[in-house]
Amino acid sequence: MASTMIPDIVISRLPIYLRALDRLAQEGHEVTSSQELGKRLGISSAQIRKDLSHFGGFGKQGTGYKIHYLKEQLRQVLKVEREWEVALVGAGDLGSAVARYKGFTERGFHITCVFDSSPDKVGKKVGAFHVQSIDKLTSEITERGIQIAMIAVPAEHAQGVADQLIAAGVRAILNYAPINLNVPEDVHVQYIDPVLHLQRMTYYLP
């Protein structure tokens, strides 16, 4: 089960399956099927069975998937059965909102340091965190061995911040700045830009 064997597109769907399974469990279900999952997610049941078969297949034909078991398996595959430390760069409006978002901690991602370049913000509290000077970024991230960071700085500073983070050892970046980042091949980037999602829908409106 070498990680290189599983296509990225399959990996990208696993968190969606996990989220749906969490939901089913919360609703009191113990067993589900690829049909039920597919109906909830708008994905074909054949696709779901195929995706899950990459991991040895967690379900039996006719009896369905045991939700608790499948959840644990997916959590292990995705490495989210553990807790992760996350660094946040940018303590403006957007960064503050990110720092206060409870969904991260609830799902195992703990923001443990927040950085900003503005002297106005350094030392102030954002959510539960004291904002540190960006000059401390490299030493803090290196010492703590942090691999995941979120960028919430203006677009024109995002690439520079990303370069600094990567030099300090970060290997996964969630970028809230509305700009594409250039990163080495062994660094992963995901983007959050809500306007981009809105623009994907207006095309279809009358």
Next chain:
Amino acid sequence: MASTMIPDIVISRLPIYLRALDRLAQEGHEVTSSQELGKRLGISSAQIRKDLSHFGGFGKQGTGYKIHYLKEQLRQVLKVEREWEVALVGAGDLGSAVARYKGFTERGFHITCVFDSSPDKVGKKVGAFHVQSIDKLTSEITERGIQIAMIAVPAEHAQGVADQLIAAGVRAILNYAPINLNVPEDVHVQYIDPVLHLQRMTYYLP
């Protein structure tokens, strides 16, 4: 140029091209090429040329794309050359952060009404908006002819809110609640769930 002729996957990339072109224009460029765009976006130049050819082709071999012209064309195709009214449901921590996010207005999406079901929140101000009772949702959206809404309510209420919005005439939903929505075929949904993006990256970390 019937809209049904252009694959959804192409439409989904156009806002990314538009964002990169905005950036290039801000940096003072007047002309670009599929190679330069491709390098910035990590997309092959052949793919970019093919995507743009769906709209009659905006560039000439050898001379590149005129950024201003291409931007205007993409904005028209995506229907973002106009201003859009948006309704927001949910005025908790997440909804408040969404209401205060300046990026929407800057790029033509104006939140003009905010709804919440909690009597604690109704009447209070969130950003520039007075929160209205969810009982007003249907009449407000119908009267204003609003087609776009954002959902920032707890997961267990998201489907009910979506159903109400759709009944009132909404055709595009940006869903911040961590749950998949079931909607009719003529309604478009996009999702914002930052944890899902983090989980797509941890798989690749040691």
